[in-house]
Every structure is written in C-alpha cells, then in structure tokens.
Amino acid sequence: MTVRDLRKHTTLTPMLAHAICKSMYLACVMAVVISIFSNQIDAAKPKSTGQASSYQVSKLYSSNQHSKLTYHAAVVDFAPVSFPFQFPQLNSETARKILKSNLDEFEKIIMDIMNHSTTLDRPDIIVFPEYALFGPGLTEREKLRLFFEPIPNHLPVTNICGSSQYDQYYILKRISCLSAKFGAYIVFNMGDVQKCNLKTNKNCPADGMFLFNTNVVFDRNGSLISKYHKTHLYFENGIDPGDGTPVYFETDFGVKFGLLICFDIIFEEPLNSLLNDIKVDAIAFTSWWVNFPPYWNALPFQQALSYTYGIHLIAASSGTSYTSSGSGIHMKGKSMGVYNPSFKGRSQTVSSQTSSAATYSVTTMNDQLVKTKRVVPMQDMRMLSDRSNPQHQLTSFTFADPNHSNFSTIIPFIPVKGKSYDFPEIVAGSTSCNFKFTVSPFSNITENDSNNYFAMVVTDGKVFKPKFEQASCSVMKCGSYLNCFIFLEWKLLVKDSEVVLSDLTIEMQAMENEWREDVFPMLLGDQGNLFIGDLHSSSFFKTNAALNMQTNKTPAYVSVKNVKNKFLGGTLLSLKRPKK
Numbered sequence: 001m002t003v004r005d006l007r008k009h010t011t012l013t014p015m016l017a018h019a020i021c022k023s024m025y026l027a028c029v030m031a032v033v034i035s036i037f038s039n040q041i042d043a044a045k046p047k048s049t050g051q052a053s054s055y056q057v058s059k060l061y062s063s064n065q066h067s068k069l070t071y072h073a074a075v076v077d078f079a080p081v082s083f084p085f086q087f088p089q090l091n092s093e094t095a096r097k098i099l100k101s102n103l104d105e106f107e108k109i110i111m112d113i114m115n116h117s118t119t120l121d122r123p124d125i126i127v128f129p130e131y132a133l134f135g136p137g138l139t140e141r142e143k144l145r146l147f148f149e150p151i152p153n154h155l156p157v158t159n160i161c162g163s164s165q166y167d168q169y170y171i172l173k174r175i176s177c178l179s180a181k182f183g184a185y186i187v188f189n190m191g192d193v194q195k196c197n198l199k200t201n202k203n204c205p206a207d208g209m210f211l212f213n214t215n216v217v218f219d220r221n222g223s224l225i226s227k228y229h230k231t232h233l234y235f236e237n238g239i240d241p242g243d244g245t246p247v248y249f250e251t252d253f254g255v256k257f258g259l260l261i262c263f264d265i266i267f268e269e270p271l272n273s274l275l276n277d278i279k280v281d282a283i284a285f286t287s288w289w290v291n292f293p294p295y296w297n298a299l300p301f302q303q304a305l306s307y308t309y310g311i312h313l314i315a316a317s318s319g320t321s322y323t324s325s326g327s328g329i330h331m332k333g334k335s336m337g338v339y340n341p342s343f344k345g346r347s348q349t350v351s352s353q354t355s356s357a358a359t360y361s362v363t364t365m366n367d368q369l370v371k372t373k374r375v376v377p378m379q380d381m382r383m384l385s386d387r388s389n390p391q392h393q394l395t396s397f398t399f400a401d402p403n404h405s406n407f408s409t410i411i412p413f414i415p416v417k418g419k420s421y422d423f424p425e426i427v428a429g430s431t432s433c434n435f436k437f438t439v440s441p442f443s444n445i446t447e448n449d450s451n452n453y454f455a456m457v458v459t460d461g462k463v464f465k466p467k468f469e470q471a472s473c474s475v476m477k478c479g480s481y482l483n484c485f486i487f488l489e490w491k492l493l494v495k496d497s498e499v500v501l502s503d504l505t506i507e508m509q510a511m512e513n514e515w516r517e518d519v520f521p522m523l524l525g526d527q528g529n530l531f532i533g534d535l536h537s538s539s540f541f542k543t544n545a546a547l548n549m550q551t552n553k554t555p556a557y558v559s560v561k562n563v564k565n566k567f568l569g570g571t572l573l574s575l576k577r578p579k580k
Helices: 003-008 017-022 092-115 141-145 170-182 262-266 271-277 298-309
Strands: 030-034 073-077 125-127 185-195 209-218 224-229 248-250 256-261 282-286 312-316 327-331 334-338 359-365 369-371 394-400 406-413 420-428 431-439 453-463 468-479 501-510 515-525 541-543 556-561 567-578
Touching: 073 092, 073 312, 073 327, 092 170, 125 282, 125 312, 141 209, 170 185, 170 209, 185 256, 185 282, 209 256, 209 282, 224 248, 224 256, 256 262, 256 271, 262 282, 298 312, 298 327, 298 334, 298 515, 298 567, 394 420, 406 420, 420 453, 431 453, 431 468, 468 501, 468 515, 501 515, 501 567, 515 541, 515 556, 556 567
Parallel strands: 073 125, 125 185, 256 282, 282 312
Antiparallel strands: 030 073, 185 209, 209 224, 248 256, 312 327, 327 334, 359 369, 359 394, 394 406, 406 453, 420 431, 431 501, 453 468, 468 567, 501 556, 515 567, 541 556
C-alpha cells in the first residue's frame, strides 16, 4: 500500500454530529439513578423493571457544610422515541405529536425510577439530556420554532402546572407537573424563543426572534426557577448562541448547581466563572455528545473533567446509540455511569475525505523517529521488544491541514501479548508524546490479527467548530489498519477489546510556551465502559494532570498498572487556554 492509496481512504475531518438526525434509530432508553459518597461510591446491582430502562442506586453526600446529610441524583441516558424526520410533513400538529411522545416517555421513566425507590432514596434531582424532545439536526428556523416555547425571563414562576394562564406553554406545563407530582428537581433541555427588535438590537436575527438551546430547572413544587442559554454551539445552524452569562440555582438540600450544555464544557467560560467566582458545588450537564470511539467518548471525558476540575458532574447524554451515549455521575473522578455500545436501526452515514491540499510526511521508526522516504510494507509493520534490532520498525504518518493549524501523527500496530513497547518523542505540531506499555500475556489475542490494529496517535492544533486549541497523546484500538486513519469519525464503531495491559504510561510535553494547559486523563475499557471507575483513590492509577499546566516545563503524564480490565483506549488530552 502506498501513501497515495492510503490518502484515498483517509480522513481527519470530524463528521457533523447532526447527521444522526437523518437516520432512524430504535429507541434505547436507560436511566441511571446514582448517588455518591464523599469518600466512596456504593452501587446496587442494576434493577430490571421490564421496561426499556435500567438504573443503579446509591447515595450522594454533599461537601457543602450548609446542606443536608445526603441527596440523591438521577441522570437519564435517553433516546427520543419520536423524531422530526419520521414525518414527511412537519407542521404544528406533527410537532406536537413528537413532543407528546417524548414527554410521555419521560413520565414513564420518572415513574419507573420512583416506583423502584424507597422514600429514603428517591432522587432529589433528575437530569435529562440535550435535544431530548426532538433530537438534533433541524436547521430551518421555521421548523425549529415548532418545538420552541417562549420561556419567561422573570424567575421564579410558580404554579405553572396548576394555573390555566400557562396552558399555552405545553412543554413547561408538562415538566412543571412532573416535578410537582414526583417531588424532584428536574433539569431539562428545550428550545427558548424570544422576540427581538431589529431596529434596536443589532444582534437580532432577520426573523425578529432569538432561538436558544436552553436548560430549564423546576423545583420540587413545579416552579420554574432557572434557565440557561447554550453559549458554544456545535454545528447548530438555526440556533442563536447565548451571551455566556453563567447560570446557577440553589436547592432545598443545600447544593448549588451550575448549568452547562454539551460543547460548553470544552471551553474555559462560563465553567471557570461557575467554579471560581460563583463557587458552585456541582455541575448539571445536559448533552447530545458526539463520541469518537475509542478516542473521545462521553463517559471517560466526563470522568476526566470531574477529576481534573475536582467537581461533581451530573451528566446526561443521549442513549440513541454508541455515537452519542454516555451518562453518569462523577465526583472528582469517582464515577458511575451507563453507556449504550450498540447501533440499532437504519443509519445514513455522511463521510468526508482528506482535503487534496492536505500535506503529510512519512517516517519509519523503531524506538526513535528516523526520517526516510521509504514506506515500510505492511508485513514489516511489527514492533518487537528487541530495541537493538533495526529491521523491526513501525511506520509513522503525520498529517497537516492546508493551513498547518492542525497536525496528527498516527502509528498503527498489532499488539503482541507479552511484549513491551517503548516509543519516545512521537511528535505532531508542537506536541511530543512518550508511550510505554506492556501487553499482558493474558490477553486473548493472536499475533497476526488484521482486525486487531491499535495505534499511537498524537494530535496538535485547532479542531472542530468553533475552533479551539488542543493536543493529545493516545493509545487506542482501531480495528482494521485503515480505521486507524479515521479515528475522528463517529461512524467508526470500535467497542470490543481483548487486550489487557500490564502497565501503561503516556507522557505529553509541549515544545512551546504559548499556552496554559488544562490536562485530562481519559481511559476507556471494553464495550465503552470506564476502564477505572475511581480515579480519585485507585492505587492502580497515577497522574499529574491538572489545570493551568505548562507542559513545556513539566510534562504531563498518566500511568496505570495491574488493571485487569480489557483496554480499548487511553488519551492524555490538553485543552490549551490563552495566557492570562
């Protein structure tokens, strides 16, 4: 295989997440009721209810000295049962049918949770995911408007459920009644439409209204107490961004929650203001996350954020399929969660190709990078532990976008059980990574399995839209050889692994001093589950990952040892922030 052949099958461009909406999925709904101890997580076995939901129960202590002793939280990994694309003609009548179907499903799930809880462990707060009412993907504002309601700006608003004056608020009234009926705080995502004046407001859209992706919060009495507009939009044409104002709410159990929606959590604001200025105790996080398995999945990223920021993260995403699933509750890296690794129903997949203007370089390597013009044949792409034998080499491919603002270096290999790997100074852009790991002899793998390719991957530069600066060092399963070059494709389903690692160490160092770096250790196990459930106190896990690092001076690292779980992927991720 030549580099030209490889380029025809290679893409480094992420696919639009909203292509999900163009496909019909069977509903897969799972709920997790989780509570966390301040020093440990006690989880009961999953309970089967005979419905399309499952959940786990334990308790959560608040670190807030003014709170009551414990509180219970629930997150719902929810797949809408009805989507707009199922209706050839989308109008107010069909939109109401979609909303009703999904709201009915919410009520069934909440009732199921409550029926299987005692009065002592019923959830105090329930979080539903982003776009749970109708799914993402709509871009025409007229059609979006069918699913939106004008959410009041002057809060709180009491007695929405019991007053006829709010009958025009179909969504708000349904959720208000649910929170009052079951006596729980509900964090819920919906659309907010606000009229604006084109003459007096320069930001007012041409149709004279703002359409916001919005989290709303109802208290136990059914009162609307808070709303937050998503600030950082992810390919959400037709939606208007919020102004970035941090929003929080306080509860009767003494816990102060901040609100974030999906892509918001990547960026420094408004999260930094919530944590450092408002000093919230926890983040209620709704998302329709876009998984790039096994490189960047919702659950390990949530866990890593919780660990590095030292926060409670109550996170709900969509259980539609492996492309978006991953919900859990995380306390400073102590995590419980649920993930749907399946891909059910019919799917239409949109693919993208590497730009013809992209540049690339090819190097061969044994334990150090050696520049060469020769492409090593695939049969020679095997690394042996004998570092003195130069004929055993791997091939490293480095790609750059046309503007040289995004670099990726990819080194595919087939792991050999019992072998040790030690590869220093693998470089992409201004990021250098060191990889050192041993494949356990207990791994259930064969030496020549062409469907068991892994890759060492280094990335550096601006990604996604809006652009943000990042760097990463990863070891992850690809499956086939060519799959290693499309690791940023959500269509790539990689969920099974038979590899067990005796040890793993990843180090990352910047070769410049232009940024502050927030560094996160992400570890993924077989079937998309967390590789280690408790990063906070596990004796098998070590890292110096932290906020405001300068890895050009002190390299970041993550190290695991003697973990018996099957390994799917590990990433050390740096989100680069401007210097203050």
